[in-house]
Amino acid sequence: MPRPIQAHINSSAIRHNYLVAKRFAASGANGAKAWAVVKANAYGHGLFRIANALRDVADGFALLEIEAAIALREAGFQHPILLMEGFFDAEDLAACIAYGFTACVHQMYQLQMIRKAQPAVPMPIYLKLNTGMNRLGFVPEQIPALRSELAQNPAIGSVTLMMHFAEADGERGIDWQVKEFAQMCTGLDHPVSMANSAAIINFPQTAHDWVRPGIMLYGSSPFADVSAKQLELTPVMTLTSRILAVQKIQPGERVGYGGTFVATRPTRVGIVACGYADGYPRHASTGTPILVNGVRTQTLGRVSMDMLACDLTDLPEADIGAPVVLWGEGLSADEVAAAAGTISYELFCALAPRVPVVEI
Structure with a gap:
């Protein structure tokens, strides 16, 4: 007889939580689309288990691991797929092009790699701007060179401007990063993706074109002082x-x-x-x-x-x-x-x- 421990995954709950995220986002930007963030094996819940539960409602899937992205595509998922850390070498880039992924680009060498690859169809990208998180992204001093590269690189397709909030769940909030992002985006007229779970809930005005719900999809609150139940989220x-x-x-x-x-x-x-x-x-x-x-x-x-x-x-x-x-x-x-x-x-x-x- 097996040990009695089990993990129960509620597929209807993940759908419910995704729609809750969309509802929060709609209060700030009607029509905003939402990437279902399924990195790290869908936060331990099982990539295909969660992707299948969201197949009919998700606008797209966002993750880090290119092998997982390929597996989704080969399993028949035709949704947009965003690689949140982009590609790391020419082999990864070739896979992005072959499978039609959207890659986050956060270093100049990645843009140059796309130019060199000469894809038959211009490649869609998310440009990651560093507004204070100080992990990935272009810094203000690089913006002039970035504008020049985008203007001269025919291999680049649609561009979305992306940032990540460091303290949307904390006292410092978001204003300081929003201000920095606006300054960096001057002269870059593209769709925008800003909001993570905390920002979707607390600052729906940042919803814009695409939001990126993560932990809230799985029925947990991004806040220490607000329960998941208060946010109408259901444990998955x-x-x-x-x-x-x-x-x-x-x-x-x-x-x-x-x-x-x-x-x-x-x-x-x-x-x-x-x-x-x-x-x-x-x-x-x-x-x-x-x-x-x-x-x-x-x-x-x-x-x-x-x-x-x-x-x-x-x-x-x-x-x-x-x-x-x-x-x-x-x-x-x-x-x-x-x-x-x-x-x-x-x-x-x-x-x-x-x-x-x-x-x-």
């Missing part, structure tokens, strides 16, 4: 397991490696078939929320490779075989992640291959 992944053993300990007894939890009262300890080898965060300490029989309780002690402990003292009906929700339906992944000192992105992406996935 629910990680479940069961109680496989129950221990009864007395005050002063300890639980788990290092004995980091010390009982202060007679305590019923439930042992759950889930550990860090399944993708549960090892650094989740005592007090991380968990649902047993649909009732909220907490973890106890350190997470082991294959098991974790939880408090059943106030759940007398919970015994061996009781169902457990680690995160998802009924227990936000955002809350679990915050208690573990991380973010829901990491929880989703860390789901281990050994965990069976069930589509619902």
Whole structure:
């Protein structure tokens, strides 16, 4: 019999969340299109699982890995596909041209590579402008040379101007980057893509032509102080397991490696078939929320490779075989992640291959 841990992926939820993102975007720019961001194996949810769920509603798919983009195209997806880090060498560029991908271009050498490749059909690109994130993109001093290259490069097709917000979910906000972007775009009259999940929700005026919803597609909030439920987002992944053993300990007894939890009262300890080898965060300490029989309780002690402990003292009906929700339906992944000192992105992406996935 297999271990009872499973990840349940709700395909109707991903469609719902995509349409929520479109609705937020429409409040700022009616008709704005949305890239469904499916990088990192669709944030750990399964690329084809998510792409198939969105096949009839997505305007396009955005990701990083060219192999994944090729796989989508060869599986029959004719949607626009955006490579968010662009191409890295001539072989990647050839694939972009052959499969009709749109590539993010953030270095001058990439434009020169496109010119040298002489594609039969001019290649669509996203020009990444660095407005303060300081990861990828052209800086203001490069804009004159960029304008010149675009004007003289017949291999370049449609151009979209792109930037990425660094603090759309924080106190500093977006105005400083919007101002920089506007200055850099002077003389460049092209469609625009600015908004990530946080900006789509908080600053829909930045929606413009294309938005890029990521974490919100998977039912998590991009904000620490606003829940996914408040944003009408539905969890897509629910990680479940069961109680496989129950221990009864007395005050002063300890639980788990290092004995980091010390009982202060007679305590019923439930042992759950889930550990860090399944993708549960090892650094989740005592007090991380968990649902047993649909009732909220907490973890106890350190997470082991294959098991974790939880408090059943106030759940007398919970015994061996009781169902457990680690995160998802009924227990936000955002809350679990915050208690573990991380973010829901990491929880989703860390789901281990050994965990069976069930589509619902």
